[in-house]
Amino acid sequence: MSTVKLTVNGKAVAVDVEDRTLLVQLLRDHLNLTGTHVGCDTSQCGACVVHMDGRAVKSCTMLAGQADGASITTIEGIAKGDELHPMQAAFRDNHGLQCGYCTPGMIMSAIDIVHRHGGQLDEATVRTELEGNICRCTGYHNIVKAVLDAAGRMKVSQAAE
Amino acid sequence: MYQTKYHRASSVDEAVSLFGKSSEAKFLAGGQTLLPVMKQRLASPSDVIDLGKIKELQGVELSGDTLTIKAGTIYYDIMTNADVKKAIPAIAHLTSVLGDPAVRYRGTIGGSIANNDPAADFPAALLALGATVKTNKRSIAAEDFFQGLFSTALEDGEIITAVSFPVPAKAGYEKMRHPASRFALTGVFVAQTKSGEVRVAATGASQSGVMRVPAIEAALKANWSPSAIDSVTISANGLLADIHGTAEYRANLIKVMAQRAVAAAG
DSSP: OEEEEEEETTEEEEEEEOTTOBHHHIIIIISOOTTSOOSSSSSOSOTTEEEETTEEEEGGGSBGGGGTTOEEEOGGGSSBTTBOOHHHHHHHHTTOOSSOSSHHHHHHHHHHHHHHHTTOOOHHHHHHHGGGOOOTTOOHHHHHHHHHHHHHHHHHHHHHO | OOOOEEEEOSSHHHHHHHHHHSSSEEEESSOTTHHHHHHTTSOOOSEEEEOTTOGGGOOEEEETTEEEEETTOBHHHHHTOHHHHHHOHHHHHHHHTSSOHHHHTTOBHHHHHHHTOTTOSHHHHHHHHTOEEEESSOEEEHHHHBOSTTOBSOOTTOOEEEEEEEOOSEEEEEEEEOTTTOSEEEEEEEEEOTTSOEEEEEESSBTTSSEEOHHHHHHHHHOOSGGGGTTOOOOOTTBOOBTTBOHHHHHHHHHHHHHHHHHHHO
């Protein structure tokens, strides 16, 4: 057992876990943050994507200990109170989800994509960049529309800040 | 995953010392292969020694005609590095088609070559460019470093610290990606050194891991153009065959990927 200290959605936490614990298990089983999903468990589907120090990583492919000292943001940490994050709002408005299982990972990856590409996003780029996120409903069309929509909204909200 | 003990090393020396004190330790770089393998219980190290926070293993240096990438540098940082893009853009391109964005934020060049997956991308770059692998003990030529499937010249407790690439005159890399794993179904790296030597390496093709392709090297030496490869015949002997492609299909892919890589190299 080791104590892992990290910041999760802005809150400092210290959790005692077995060394073999994955970051996703720490989030779901120890902190009850079950918005982060486990899809394939083989590092291919991206349902478990969270942000570590601002970068979208697969929380099923990291030991909790590797995140010691890091700042983690999960799907539960991106809305401002009742106001959805622009990416969440765009997914809702564009019907960017069907069963919803892949959605948390899609949204966390998509926010990272917009941060990296800023205003230079086009459909082809979004499709390429979402390669690490699999939607088993195959609902990609509206997901891509949502990401492009959100890229515009995030640009506007950044400009306003 | 079986029980294991996690250690975070803050220096190469500390990592080596931790390794010596463990019964069956593994070094953990980005963990994008080791952790999935441990989750499937195909590996059960008593200890994992995390190299991810070792500062001396981070960074890229361009000095004269040598590009040095420290072993712990993540793919994303290689892909976006100005010196890499300037000196050997083919390496930046290779990194951009490796895995997916989340993998590229964690995976490292040192981890990739230490694992030596027969379908990994970086072994082809090292072999074609005639790179040198630096460890905490010695320097090893790429030729001697890769020793078949998942096997390298590394000894127990030896840590890769950096890879040095001679800057080539021209280089290109193209691969047919496996759509799910994004490994190379077959990938080919072509390079023309500044002294005019042509070196070509294929990954994902051979049953013995990354390999040189002498027939294509000879054709390109005579005429550096995609069409020079038209008449080359690649034998399917010793090539991988699985549900994704027969040996004959991979033999053809070696040609086609080499042609595309030459076109990309210009």
